[in-house]
Amino acid sequence: MRTSGLSVAAGVLIALAGPALTDTPILTVTGQVADAPVELTERDLKALPQHRLATSTTVTDGTPVFEGFLMRDLLAQVGAEGEAVVALALNDYRIEIPLTDFQDFDVIGAMTMDGEPLSPRDKGPVWIVYPRDDHSELQDIRYDTRWVWQLVSLHVQ
Amino acid sequence: MSTLANAPPRGGLSIYAPFLPLLVVCLGPLIFALAKTSALERDMRIAATENMLWVVTQTQMEVLSLTLETGRNPPEPGQIDRQYDLTLSRLNLLLEGPQARYLAQLGHDDPVRGFLDDFLALDPQVQGHDAALHDALHALGERVHPRINRIANDVMTHEWERSATRLDAYRSTQRLVIMAVSFAFLAALAISALLLRNQNRLHRAEVQRLRAATLLERERGTSAMYRDFAAMVSHQMRTPLSLIDSAMHRLARRGEAITAADVAERQGIVRDAVRRLTRLVETVLMLGRLDNDQLQRTLAPVALDALAADVVKRMRSQFPGREIKLSATATGLAALGDPHLVEHILDNLLSNALKYSAPDKSVELRLFPQGGRVACAVTDQGPGIAAEDRARVFDRYYRGRDQRDGQGTGLGLALARELAEAQNGSVTLDSWPGRGSVFTLWLERAQGGAE
Structure with missing residues (x-):
C-alpha cells in the first residue's frame, strides 16, 4: 500500500479560514526574484495559463485530475533566477526543489482536484503536483517528498 | 577394421543433445534467481515509501497545538482557525484511500472518523468564536490526542512487525538465490565436463579412424608391391x-x-x-x-681401390668386348662400409651402365674423395635419363619409359640406394639426355683405412 509522501505536510499561508478571499495573498515568493517579496492572490494565480494534469498520487486512490498553473510559468512571471526553490508549507514543512524539475517536467501548482477547489482543510489552496504517471523516474520517494501541499511560500536561491 | 565399426556417429546435434536438459537445469535456476531478485527490487521500492507513523504523529501534533491555542488567554481566533484547519486536513488525510485502509487493518478507522465528526461539529468558522466553543474544542483536544498517541503506538508496532517480516522474506529470497546460483554453477561445471569428455571421445575416435586409414593405405601399398x-x-x-x-x-x-x-x-x-x-x-x-631389417652389415674401413679393381675385373670377364675403365684421383682411398654390400652396389651400377649403353661405348668407374666422403662414380654414354624420370629411377619396380618392354627388374637401382643408405651413404644421379648418365655411390670416408 502506498501511504507515502505524507511527510509532505502543508499549510495555508495566511491563517485563512473558510472559502478563500480571492484578493487575499495566499503565496509569497522571496529570494532571487525581480521584486522580492512578491505576494500572490488566488486571482493572480488563476490568471496564469491553466494546465490540466491527471495523475495518481501516493496518498489518494485512482487518478484525480488536477488543474492549476505550471510552476515554471509562475517562476518566469516573478523573474526568478537561481538553482532551486525552498518550498514552505503551513506547518513549517520545508523542502528544496531544483529548478530543473520544473524545466524537465510539467510540474503544476494545483488549485483544483477533480474540479473541486483545494481547501486548506485538505491540501489546498496550492498543492505541488508532479506528472508521476508519465515519467517512471518520478515514482520515487525523492520526488514524492517534493509534492508540497498547503504551500505557503517559495524562496528562490 | 573393427576400429571403424566402433567409431561413434559423427552427427553435429548428437554431440550436443545430451546437454539440452543440462542447459535447462543450468538456466532454470538462473531465471528463478532473476525473478526472485526483481520481485525483491519491486518490493523494496514500495517499502521505501512507507511513512504512516509520521502522518499519525503529525496529526497528534496538530491536535495538541489546537488544544494549546484554545487554552490560551486571551485566545487568538486567527491562530485557532489556522490550527483548526491543519487538524482537519490531517484527519482528512488519515481517512483517504491508502491511509484509511491501513487504519482499518488496525481497527482504528472508525474512531478517527468519529474524531473528524467531533471536530466538524465545533467549527469556529461556522459557529463563531466564543469562550464556550473554545472550551469545547480544548476539552475535545485533550480527549483525542492521547487516543491518537495510542494509534501511533499501534502503527509503530505494526511497522516493526512488517519490517521484520520483510527482512525475513529478503533473507529467505537471498538464500534461495544463492542456492539457485550455486546449482546453476554446478550444472555449468557438469556441462563443461561432459563437453570436454565428449570432445576427447570424438578426438580419440578421429585418431583411431586416421590410424585405421593409414593401416589400410599401408596394406594397399604392400599388396600392390607384391x-x-x-x-x-x-x-x-x-x-x-x-x-x-x-x-x-x-x-x-x-x-x-x-x-x-x-x-x-x-x-x-x-x-x-x-x-x-x-x-x-x-x-x-x-x-x-632389408625390408625385415635383417640385413647383416658390419661397418668397417674398406679399401676401395682393391675392391673396385676386383669388381671391374669380374665385369670385364662377364662382358667381354666391353671397355670398362677404372681410375682414382688418390691412392689408398678407404670408406666406412660393408665390403660385401659395397661390392654389390658397384656390381649393380656397372651392369646397369653396361646394359643401358651401346656395346661400343665405354663405361668408367672413378674413385675420388670429396669432403668427408668418398665417391665411386659410374659413368656411361647411354641415352641418359629424362628429367621427369630421374626422381623415380630409384623407386622399386620403376623402369624408364624407354626400358619398359626390355629387360630389367626395376629393383637394381632401388636396392643400390637402399644398401647405400644402410651404410650411411647414398646414391645420386646426374644425367644429360643423349650423352649419358653418372650414378655415384657416396660413402663416409674412413681415415687411414687400409688393409
Missing part, C-alpha cells in the same frame, strides 16, 4: 629359363652333329641366363632382408 613383385619375377625368371630351355633344345636337336663351338656358344648363353637368375634371386633376397 603384385608388382610377382609380375616382375614371373617375367624376369621366365626369360632366362626359356633361353636355357631353347639352348638345350637346339643342342638336343643337333645330336651327333654338334661341334665344340656350338657347345661353347650354348654354354655362354646358359651361363649368362643362370647368372641373371642368380642376381635376381640375390637381389630379391637382399631386399627382403
Whole structure:
C-alpha cells in the first residue's frame, strides 16, 4: 500500500479560514526574484495559463485530475533566477526543489482536484503536483517528498 | 577394421543433445534467481515509501497545538482557525484511500472518523468564536490526542512487525538465490565436463579412424608391391629359363652333329641366363632382408681401390668386348662400409651402365674423395635419363619409359640406394639426355683405412 509522501505536510499561508478571499495573498515568493517579496492572490494565480494534469498520487486512490498553473510559468512571471526553490508549507514543512524539475517536467501548482477547489482543510489552496504517471523516474520517494501541499511560500536561491 | 565399426556417429546435434536438459537445469535456476531478485527490487521500492507513523504523529501534533491555542488567554481566533484547519486536513488525510485502509487493518478507522465528526461539529468558522466553543474544542483536544498517541503506538508496532517480516522474506529470497546460483554453477561445471569428455571421445575416435586409414593405405601399398613383385619375377625368371630351355633344345636337336663351338656358344648363353637368375634371386633376397631389417652389415674401413679393381675385373670377364675403365684421383682411398654390400652396389651400377649403353661405348668407374666422403662414380654414354624420370629411377619396380618392354627388374637401382643408405651413404644421379648418365655411390670416408 502506498501511504507515502505524507511527510509532505502543508499549510495555508495566511491563517485563512473558510472559502478563500480571492484578493487575499495566499503565496509569497522571496529570494532571487525581480521584486522580492512578491505576494500572490488566488486571482493572480488563476490568471496564469491553466494546465490540466491527471495523475495518481501516493496518498489518494485512482487518478484525480488536477488543474492549476505550471510552476515554471509562475517562476518566469516573478523573474526568478537561481538553482532551486525552498518550498514552505503551513506547518513549517520545508523542502528544496531544483529548478530543473520544473524545466524537465510539467510540474503544476494545483488549485483544483477533480474540479473541486483545494481547501486548506485538505491540501489546498496550492498543492505541488508532479506528472508521476508519465515519467517512471518520478515514482520515487525523492520526488514524492517534493509534492508540497498547503504551500505557503517559495524562496528562490 | 573393427576400429571403424566402433567409431561413434559423427552427427553435429548428437554431440550436443545430451546437454539440452543440462542447459535447462543450468538456466532454470538462473531465471528463478532473476525473478526472485526483481520481485525483491519491486518490493523494496514500495517499502521505501512507507511513512504512516509520521502522518499519525503529525496529526497528534496538530491536535495538541489546537488544544494549546484554545487554552490560551486571551485566545487568538486567527491562530485557532489556522490550527483548526491543519487538524482537519490531517484527519482528512488519515481517512483517504491508502491511509484509511491501513487504519482499518488496525481497527482504528472508525474512531478517527468519529474524531473528524467531533471536530466538524465545533467549527469556529461556522459557529463563531466564543469562550464556550473554545472550551469545547480544548476539552475535545485533550480527549483525542492521547487516543491518537495510542494509534501511533499501534502503527509503530505494526511497522516493526512488517519490517521484520520483510527482512525475513529478503533473507529467505537471498538464500534461495544463492542456492539457485550455486546449482546453476554446478550444472555449468557438469556441462563443461561432459563437453570436454565428449570432445576427447570424438578426438580419440578421429585418431583411431586416421590410424585405421593409414593401416589400410599401408596394406594397399604392400599388396600392390607384391603384385608388382610377382609380375616382375614371373617375367624376369621366365626369360632366362626359356633361353636355357631353347639352348638345350637346339643342342638336343643337333645330336651327333654338334661341334665344340656350338657347345661353347650354348654354354655362354646358359651361363649368362643362370647368372641373371642368380642376381635376381640375390637381389630379391637382399631386399627382403632389408625390408625385415635383417640385413647383416658390419661397418668397417674398406679399401676401395682393391675392391673396385676386383669388381671391374669380374665385369670385364662377364662382358667381354666391353671397355670398362677404372681410375682414382688418390691412392689408398678407404670408406666406412660393408665390403660385401659395397661390392654389390658397384656390381649393380656397372651392369646397369653396361646394359643401358651401346656395346661400343665405354663405361668408367672413378674413385675420388670429396669432403668427408668418398665417391665411386659410374659413368656411361647411354641415352641418359629424362628429367621427369630421374626422381623415380630409384623407386622399386620403376623402369624408364624407354626400358619398359626390355629387360630389367626395376629393383637394381632401388636396392643400390637402399644398401647405400644402410651404410650411411647414398646414391645420386646426374644425367644429360643423349650423352649419358653418372650414378655415384657416396660413402663416409674412413681415415687411414687400409688393409
